[in-house]
Every structure is written in structure tokens, then in C-alpha cells.
Amino acid sequence: MEKLRVAIQKSGRLSEKSLLLFAECDITLDSGGGRLLASSQDFPIEVLYLRDDDIPQYVADGVSDIGIVGENVINEKGKMLTITEKLGFGKCRLSLAIPKQENYSGIGYFNSKRIATSYPNILKEFLIKKNINAEIHEISGSVEIAPGIGLADSIFDIVSSGSTLFSNNLKEVEIVQYSEAVMIEHENLSQVKRNILDDMIFRIRSVQKAKKNKYILLNAPNENLNEIINLIPGMKSPSVVPLAKAGWSSLHSVIEEKDFWSVIDKLKQKGAQGILVIPLEKMIL
Ligand code: PRP
Ligand code: ZN
DSSP: OOOEEEEEESSSTTHHHHHHHHHHTTOOOOOOGGGTEEEOSSSSEEEEEEOGGGHHHHHHHTSSSEEEEEHHHHHHHOTTSEEEEEOSOSOEEEEEEEETTSOOOSGGGGTTOEEEESOHHHHHHHHHHTTOOOEEEEOSSOGGGTTTTTSOSEEEEEESSSHHHHHTTEEEEEEEEEEOEEEEEOSOOOHHHHHHHHHHHHHHHHHHHHHTEEEEEEEEEGGGHHHHHHHOOOSSOOEEEEOSSTTEEEEEEEEEGGGHHHHHHHHHHTTOEEEEEEEOSOOOO
């Protein structure tokens, strides 16, 4: 049977989260000998473990059908590829950083400075736009150690928690772009593979949607029931079940996490009690 081949990062910021995404979608993977290729018995995919920088090329060539990689890598070397879906994890920024003790006066600081990076194309474009004349030193890894060993004056690299910069005595001075994990696809997928991809996207969206929402249960005095229903209308409308205690109902609904704290006060004002909030695993509208 035809399988959809998915390339993910072998080790790095996105590896574990990419695997977690499969797990959340109920796709289990065999460990696979040597961890180069794994397949799934319960969903028609194969997973190829690669260096993230190589993923755009593998997908462009069709060696892998789709890939999960940072937008930063796509912007650097895969602009021709179609982004299927933004995945909402692996959020980070591509930034310029300089030694902590340096005074930073603004972007002009970088004139005639040496900048080490694995992202020469993005950096070049940025420097041209800002009219800065700097020397770009392309290196493929451990960019953060370049200033310490005298290879460069500053760096341009991914910053996520900031701990890599911190432990190398560097400080972030300019954010050039934001990035997150995205799914990319080969331009000519067979119909079978396209269908598998659609199924996978369907699962991913139901997981993402669930993460943004919570299941909410509460006890409501019947005289305020309509007002409470208006506050938490849910997907279609809330379920209302009478309580054994006369004059009260139990109300079950779904609420977006971002609205939660602002709604909760209003619910209490309307007499809601015993409010329970429960995480959701999947949500299909
Ligand atoms: C990036 C970057 C830093 C680290 C920054 O590597 O090169 O090493 O993440 O993260 P922090 O701010 O949380 O310390 P990445 O995992 O993207 O892979 P790479 O080895 O391909 O650069
Ligand atoms: Zn990389």
C-alpha cells in the first residue's frame, strides 16, 4: 500500500514536538532500525529523520512527500515550496545578537562588522534593506560560539528561550523575523497521497482546535439560565440538565481559552457555581 513519507528533524528544537504531533493525532510509529526511517501500523505514513536544513531539498525532489520544518529554513532555502499548514509549535525568532558587554547604538552598529550565521540569504536581504555594509560568515552549526573564538563580532541565529545566547554571553539586539514549525509539501503528490495528507491535516486541525478550547461545566440558577447560555454559547448550544435540587441546572459547554478569565467573572455575577474546566483532546465541528 502507498504511504505518505514525512520528513522531520532528527534532533533539535522541533524533533520531539513533531513526534508529539503524531501521537496527539493517534498515529503511532515503530521505532525503526537505526532511526532513519520509521513507519506506522495504524496510519499510512513513513517518517524520515533528517537534518532540518536538508528537509526542503528532500521535499522539493520528492524523496519525501511532506516535511515538518521551521519557516526559517523555508525562507532560507525553500521558498519554492508550498506551505500546507502552520503548526503552531516551535515558535522562535531569527535575530542579530552581539556580545553582552557591547553598547548597542542601533542597526548602524553592524556596519563593517563580521556576522556569523547559517542563514546568509535572509541576513543578506535584511542588511541590504537596512543599508548596512557587514561581512557575512556562513557557518553550518554552533553559530553562537563564533564571537567567543574570534571568528565573528556578532551572530544572526534562531532564538527561542534565549538560553543559548545567555550561556554564550550574547544579547539579542534586532529581531529580523518570527518563525514557527510548518508543514511543506511536494508539488506533485499522487491522489492517494493527497488523500492521506488531507486525513492527516483533518486530525491536526481537530487537535489544534481542541488545544484552544476548554470543556466547561457549571451549576446555574434557572432564573439566570438564558443569560448564562449567552455567555458560553458553545459549539451549537450548551447542554442543560436539571439538578436534583429544585431551581438549578447543570450546564455543559465549550469555551475558548483566551476568553476564559473574562467570562468567568461574568458567570459568577450571574450566580454560576461549581465551575469545572476540563482540557479537550480532539474537537471536530
Ligand atoms: C537553534 C539555534 C540555537 C537554539 C536556540 O537550533 O541554532 O542553537 O536553537 O534556542 P534557545 O534560544 O532556546 O537556546 P535548532 O534546534 O533550530 O537547530 P539547528 O541545530 O539546525 O540550528
Ligand atoms: Zn538546522
